Amino acid sequence: NTVMTQSPTSMFISVGDRVAMNCKASQKVGTNVDWYQQKIGQSPKLLIYGASNRYIGVPDRFTGSGSGTDFTLTISNLQAEDLAVYYCLQYNSNPRTFGGGTKLELK
Amino acid sequence: QIQLVQSGPEVKKPGESVKISCKASGYSFTDYAIHWVKQAPGKGLKWMGWINTYNGKPTYADDFKGRFVFSLEASASTANLQISNLKNEDTATYFCAREAYYGYNYVMDAWGQGASVTVSS
Numbered sequence: 416n417t418v419m420t421q422s423p424t425s426m427f428i429s430v431g432d433r434v435a436m437n438c439k440a441s442q443k444v445g446t447n448v449d450w451y452q453q454k455i456g457q458s459p460k461l462l463i464y465g466a467s468n469r470y471i472g473v474p475d476r477f478t479g480s481g482s483g484t485d486f487t488l489t490i491s492n493l494q495a496e497d498l499a500v501y502y503c504l505q506y507n508s509n510p511r512t513f514g515g516g517t518k519l520e521l522k
Numbered sequence: 523q524i525q526l527v528q529s530g531p532e533v534k535k536p537g538e539s540v541k542i543s544c545k546a547s548g549y550s551f552t553d554y555a556i557h558w559v560k561q562a563p564g565k566g567l568k569w570m571g572w573i574n575t576y577n578g579k580p581t582y583a584d585d586f587k588g589r590f591v592f593s594l595e596a597s598a599s600t601a602n603l604q605i606s607n608l609k610n611e612d613t614a615t616y617f618c619a620r621e622a623y624y625g626y627n628y629v630m631d632a633w634g635q636g637a638s639v640t641v642s643s
Binding site for chain 2: 511
């Protein structure tokens, strides 16, 4: 199974910050990685698909990059509504596997 | 609009069974697979598997083989998750999600609101 390791597990941030979080796959997954945002008490929402493509309606401050084993989600000019847990997911092979999540918290 | 509406919270005793439903609307049900995802309290997301809504074939992740069954009521645009012989560790919120093929990629582009299952004696 492909293990997805996210880092850091949490980040303390301020509004307006630029943050980058990482996701490392235990084997090559091409660009078959999506990023999901989950706010407290809500279901996950798709942000980025195919490693670098912004989904419909996602603000352009969210950027995904990477291929192979290393992936990054960057949020520029962070807004208060971006406080959430972010998960990467690989769908290159079954079983699909999520990373453990990166939680954004206010300083 | 596209919606997945899941059944309400359940409280069960160990050894009992539970059935969670996921009713789809706003699109052609059999054109999109349904995935199931588990989230234990305070924990991350865990992929359980998926069901092909065209032919009803389920695929389970290893940790969810045996006591977990994915099924369909296609005429009602509904996918179901049944868990038998419940254990304390089954306490979680279970999400259904629609999978779309989008821009040459697979995405879970619509999610249910989650169904909470609490297992306690």
